Amino acid sequence: MISMTLLGILGLVTLFILLALRMPVALSMLGVGLVGTVIANANKFMAVGMSSDQAWARGFKIAYSNLSGETFEAASNFNLLVIPMFVLMGTLAGVSGMSNDLFSMAYRWMGHLRGGLASATIAACAGFAALSGSSLASAVTMGRVALPEMKRYKYSDSLATGSVAAGGTLGFLIPPSGGMIIYAVLTEQSIGRLFMAGVFPGIILTLLFIGSIYFVVLRNPDAGPRGERSAWPERKESLVRAAPILGVVVLTIGGMYTGFFTPVEASGVGAFFTFVIAAWRRSLNFEASKTVILQTMNATATVFLIIIGAFVFIPFMSMTEVPANLVILLTSLPIGDLGVLLIIILVYIFLGMFLESMAMLVLTIPVVIPIAIGLDWDLIWFGIIVVIVLEMGMISPPVGINVFIVKSIAPDVPMGKIFRGIWPFWFSMALMIALIIIFPQIALFLPETLVGG
Secondary structure, eight states: OOOHHHHHHHHHHHHHHHHHTTOOHHHHHHHHHHHHHHHHHHHHHHHTTOOHHHHHHHHHHHHHHHHHHHHHHHHTOGGGGHHHHHHHHHHHHHHTTHHHHHHHHHHHHHTTSTTHHHHHHHHHHHHHHHHHOOHHHHHHHHHHHHHHHHHHTTOOHHHHHHHHHHHHHGGGTSSSOHHHHHHHHHHTOOHHHHHHHTHHHHHHHHHHHHHHHHHHHHHOGGGSOOOOOOOHHHHHHHHHHHHHHHHHHHHHHHHHHHTSSOHHHHHHHHHHHHHHHHHHTTOOOHHHHHHHHHHHHHHHHHHHHHHHHHHHHHHHHHHHTHHHHHHHHHHHSTTHHHHHHHHHHHHHHHHHTTSOHHHHHHHHHHHHHHHHHHTTOOHHHHHHHHHHHHHHHHHOSSOOHHHHHHHHHOTTSOHHHHHHHHHHHHHHHHHHHHHHHHOTHHHHHHHHHSTTO
16 A cells, blocks of 8 residues: 555656656656556555455556546547647648748848847747747757858857747747647647737747847847848848738637637638648649658647647546645745745746756646646636746756757757857746736736637
């Protein structure tokens, strides 16, 4: 016999060990959740006098029943259609050159300013994030386009790589964010309301990133020399080329805000029109189509497996009562709601130094959401804070995944220089969190005015 709280703690420790050994997040949660459910149920039956053999048999039966039931529930959830559709949008935009058009437009309008190329990279990342919903895709796609240009204009390595790494994180905040979708599913919140909540913070954080670049070049003008000033006809041409994909973004986000589309319908409409634009440009040959299909299937399968793993792991954690005990502990501390929130943020920042963002999200939701509910926090508002803190983890040393992505694109730049370049953007994220805490309406205004929301 083992106490349920101790079982929960052992489950968490085992999970962290598996992640440290580089086991996939989904399989780690699935394994720990399945085995933990068996042990928890066997303990429960033995406690009421059932024989050991019968208790273990019942425990296995319940665990396997939960596994099949949760797998079917995740796979048949209609709202999760947004995942393959938005992934398809981003993949089509990448292979058809639409991402290049976004960067070219931003470069034509901003490249002549000090640090303009880096600012254009941030703006292009924000635009591409509104298509792909992926921080990694944004960093890879824009890094390949922007880093050679910044190198040509002799930008400092730290500013160039730091702006790409930080700009890529916007894919986790600006809708359609994959992280938001998983948060919404695990917390049973509206995906549409959560998407709307990310619009203003995404815009403000983009502006804060551009402000950080201005601050860097103000201190060191050589870090971001001016580029060539584009003539007005060139600017207008770049705007025309980027207009179709900007139209798709406005159509999907605007359709959700007005209530004309549900998130699922918006994802289907966005994917359809992105496909039409790609076909019109004649960029979908056999190889490109194969790439689009395989990347979409791979990304979708990965996300669904993570959700299935979370659906098995979260009930196990609830059985152990670890989240409930943590709620009682934190709410009893004489530090107030703000103190509890700061503790949660600091824990996330610490975990972000070692864990990948999606892993952190699915691992911590079973623990932090009961705390948020116990303190009567708005889960949409809290979700935006969590997403931004997870963004910070993407560029935090020593395991900032976006930093390693940029390193793979710019292998000649030392890792230390890339990490030095991310700090202005990291503090911009911290400032964004403070603004949302002080002014919650930054995140809540659009969801509260959302038609049907």
